[in-house]
Amino acid sequence: MNADALRPVVLAAAAHAGASGDNAHLIRLGHNAIYRLRKAVIARIARVDRLAVARKEIEVARWLTGVGLPVVRPIEDIDQPIVVRGHAVTFWHELPPHNYASRVELATVLRELHTLPAPGFDLPKLDPFEGLARLIDSASSTAGGEQDFLRSHLAQLQAQYTALPAGLPQCVVHGDAWPGNIARTHDGSLLVLDLEQIAVGPPEWDLLHTAISHATVGIVPEREYQDFCRKYGLDVTDWQGYPVLRDIRELRLALFAAQIAADDPRQQQQATHRLACLRGDLGPRPWSGWTAVP
Structure with a gap:
């Protein structure tokens, strides 16, 4: 845009x-x-x-x-x-003056959200692949060879997602659960923001951002991650289905950077870096150098 x-x-x-x-x-x-x-x-x-x-x-x-x-x-x-x-x-x-929530506060809100009964109106089913094929086709910041890799990677993940092992019961999920989407106001209140991706799906999806921030890009220290897991009551990385959801989320993050780079060339380096990580060019996780894009 x-x-x-x-x-x-x-x-x-x-x-x-x-x-x-x-x-x-x-x-x-x-x-x-x-x-x-x-x-x-x-x-x-x-x-x-x-x-x-x-x-x-x-x-x-x-x-x-x-x-x-x-x-x-x-x-x-x-x-x-x-x-x-x-x-x-x-x-x-x-919003009133506020800061991002802590990881423990994020876990607190997610635990409450995930226990809510279904609303009296229909919510969509979580589609972790929504829009990804379109983003790959329209990503002007990626070369043709990268698009071929991304299409193949997407198809592989779609097949793996259909065979996910059993996890927690499905529930209302936020869909983009990271501390920036929970505002802590100056009186200590926690407000849920960015409701665009609210859906019904596996609650493990909402735990991915913190897990990836810890295990994929290494910006969340071990102690902070363990505090998050204890507060929520689960370490999602222990679940057999975690690698599949992790890979899907990483693909989404890489394509988001490519989408932003199409409008803002200043983000091109970050988009290229994320794609290089997905291709395996920079070795195994954790991958350094992932920075925020607007």
Whole structure:
């Protein structure tokens, strides 16, 4: 997504919602574009053709609020999502001052989320491969040989996923569970953010980010990882299905970097590095040099 092209989208959506977008300020450009408007309102612009996902985010936020799990709150007096040029736009209350949650706090929230009864509306089934084939085909930052490798790797993982060994019972999962998606406010409250990938699936999926941060890229120390496992009650790396889910998650992270690099050439080095790790060019895990992309 291009920030300049999205500005007319946020202006039109704000006008339709009865708000002013004149001072709209881009906060972050990633899977979604996040803008701050006046009066502590946040506008979230999805990629094209993501209307169903945007609707789900609003519904999930209301459900989680109703069952007592603190969560980012949509603006209630706006009929949303609003669609402008194919982009679904949603409006949210800006968070109070906050920091990322700790890994132990993340485990606390995940344990609570995973024990919730199913909501009174249908949630999609987790699809860990959603959009990956499209990303491989459209990744302008990858050469043809890399695309051949990625297609083959994806097909292998899809076959392995169908034969996963039994794990924990399926439940509501966040889908992108990392500390940046849990906000710790100054009064100690923990708020769940980024509801785009909420689904029903294996709870082990939500434990992957921390496990990979520890075992794949080595940025989470052993003690911190063990504290996370004790708080949640499980070390996902002990499960026989872990290597398959790990490889899927690593592929997603590599393709996300490639997607961002297509819009921001400054991220090309990181995208290339991640792909090199997947190909085995840099030896066995842990792989150093993985840095955050916006």
